[in-house]
Amino acid sequence: MKTKSNNLIGAGIFTAIAASLCCITPVLALISGASGAASAFSWMEPFRPYLIALTVLVLAFAWYQILKPKKGIECDCDEVKKPKFIQTKSFLGIITIFAAVMLAFPYYSSVFYPDNKKEVGVVNQSTVQMIDFNIKGMTCTSCEEHVNHAINEVDGIINASSSYQDSTTIVEFDSSKITAKEIEKAINATGYKVVNHK
Numbered sequence: 001m002k003t004k005s006n007n008l009i010g011a012g013i014f015t016a017i018a019a020s021l022c023c024i025t026p027v028l029a030l031i032s033g034a035s036g037a038a039s040a041f042s043w044m045e046p047f048r049p050y051l052i053a054l055t056v057l058v059l060a061f062a063w064y065q066i067l068k069p070k071k072g073i074e075c076d077c078d079e080v081k082k083p084k085f086i087q088t089k090s091f092l093g094i095i096t097i098f099a100a101v102m103l104a105f106p107y108y109s110s111v112f113y114p115d116n117k118k119e120v121g122v123v124n125q126s127t128v129q130m131i132d133f134n135i136k137g138m139t140c141t142s143c144e145e146h147v148n149h150a151i152n153e154v155d156g157i158i159n160a161s162s163s164y165q166d167s168t169t170i171v172e173f174d175s176s177k178i179t180a181k182e183i184e185k186a187i188n189a190t191g192y193k194v195v196n197h198k
Contacts (some may be wrong), residue, residue: 001002009086009095015055016099018047045139047058052103066092109142113149127176129156133184137192138164150190154178167195 066089085091138144144162147169151160156177162169171183184194 008058008065009092010054012058012095012099015051015058016102018051055103059092059099061096062092063096069103098153104141106140109140110145113145124176127174128172129175129180130170130172131180131183131197133171133187133197134195135162135167135169135192136189136195138162138167140164143192146189146190147192150186151183154182154186157183 135147137145141164143164147162148160151157151169151171156174158172159176160171161170169187173180175185180197184197187194
């Protein structure tokens with residue numbers, strides 16, 4: 001019985017992490033400096049709703065198992081063993097909170113990205129251009145932040161705005177300092193790929 005409960009807890013942790021892995025990877029890539037790995041788990045995004053549902057079901061069943069009334073006749077002669085910590089309601093509560101934090105990660109992942117926007121002094125307004133990149137692989141706000149962060153690291157960028165829903169990044173830049181090809185190279189270095197631009 002206790003082994004079944006431990007297996008459920010393990011499954012709950014695994015599915016919660018797996019559900020947000022596509023959004024956690026860009027942050028981990030930024031922190032580790034391996035930005036090319038950011039899109040490694042973007043293929044998991046279509047499975048996210050199913051993994052979330054599985055996490056909720058597994059944890060709900062684990063709570064049911066731990067809270068349901070015990071069957072059998074208790075005898076004063078039986079020695080009541082104190083359960084291990086990983087078999088307690090407290091531990092399951094910690095796991096449930098951890099799972100909720102993991103599942104909500106895409107909604108607060110932007111706090112992990114430092115603000116690297118810089119003031120760009122444009123000498124000639126005629127050199128300011130805007131370009132719209134279509135990008136493959138962005139699946140959440142964490143992906144947007146990763147692409148924006150990479151673009152803003154390059155000199156000559158005035159503004160960068162990404163949308164994972166539209167699979168686009170609109171970049172305003174000073175063409176006397178940077179070319180569209182260099183911006184495309186910065187985006188591709190994140191692991192997301194520029195499909196085309198206008």
